[in-house]
Amino acid sequence: MSQQPINRSADLQRLRNEGYDVEVKGGYLLVKGVPYVTASKAIAYGTLASALSLAGEVTTKPATHVAYFAGEHPCHKDGTKMSKIEHQSNHMDLGNGLIMQHSFSSKPRAGYSDYYEKVATYVALISSPAQAIDASVTAKSFPVIEPTADESVFCYTDTASTRARISAVTEKLAYGNVAIIGLGGTGTYVLDLVAKTPVKQIRLFDGDVFSQHNAFRSPGAPTVDELRTKPQKVDYFASLYSNMHRHIIPHDGYLDETNLEGLQGMDFVFLCLDRGSVKQVLIAKLEALSIPFIDVGMGIYLHEKHNSLGGIVRVTASTPQQRGHVHDKKRISFGDEDAGNEYQQNIQIADLNALNAALAVIKWKKLAGFYLDLEAELHSTYTLDGNILQNEDHSV
16 A cells, blocks of 8 residues: 555654554554553554544644454453443454454544554553553564555545445446546536546547537536646546546557457446447447447437426446346447437537436446446436436346
């Protein structure tokens, strides 16, 4: 794991300088080799853990006084449990392979000012009985610190998951390669949401230029100077989201029947393009490769009497286990011409693009097991008038 939070934070660096065996993993600070007394009055060593509160890669004041512990419950030197710090004792999966058996609660009136104070306080409480038995035992082991490769896909630690205690659930998204084909309004919002997940790689496919009108239907706020350079969409958005996710790979060009090999190696694909004939070719290839995908679309029309827009936002998922609804029920249009569809006339609205993307990403997360999915729908439509969300084509 990256050592940046330790190197850049005075409190963590102080812990290391004083000899504590510290590591940052999955948004948690780990202090290894903490001596304690077991119920059998023996000296053992455990790992203390605390969720990290960070601003960038620098620690802030701890948001919670609770700490976790891997090992038996610490005891006094006579083998009786240290009940004053007891909080919970059960199997706790913090994600990233971090399994804890206990959580402790020792809260100063003003809370802990930093992680040095928090760690030093808990280590003193846990280790003092062990030191009463053997004065030579200590958590300050001054371990050899070896450089390690940063295995995180993020440029900074995901403290949102650790703060919400859902790291183990978030890990379900840490797999394979995800492709986003088409970086119009909806595709860019899909990228915005997927870039905040620990997928191994995100590949972007589009051959268009990022123009001024794109700025009004995509996330973010480009500067005038950025618009004047007329960057390719894939390059612009790859650069923007590479500030957060390390493995975003742009492919400047359109996918069609001449270069379908670009789909090979993908584990999931978001289809965010409006040309039905190209979509038909891509879907045939995805099905042949047994790759699950989600197709998004909108049908927007101008209601002349009220001079307002109406329409439907659609999300259709297809998995190797269930493909028939796409073709049998014609859930996805493969035509290029639709005179009644204002969306085809390049009228896109940022909020609908964002909604379309959010519904698609939520469905993807359901398929990954991140969200509960008892209904297991594969086709959803949202109708503007009436605010109606309808689910169909349930998995069998």
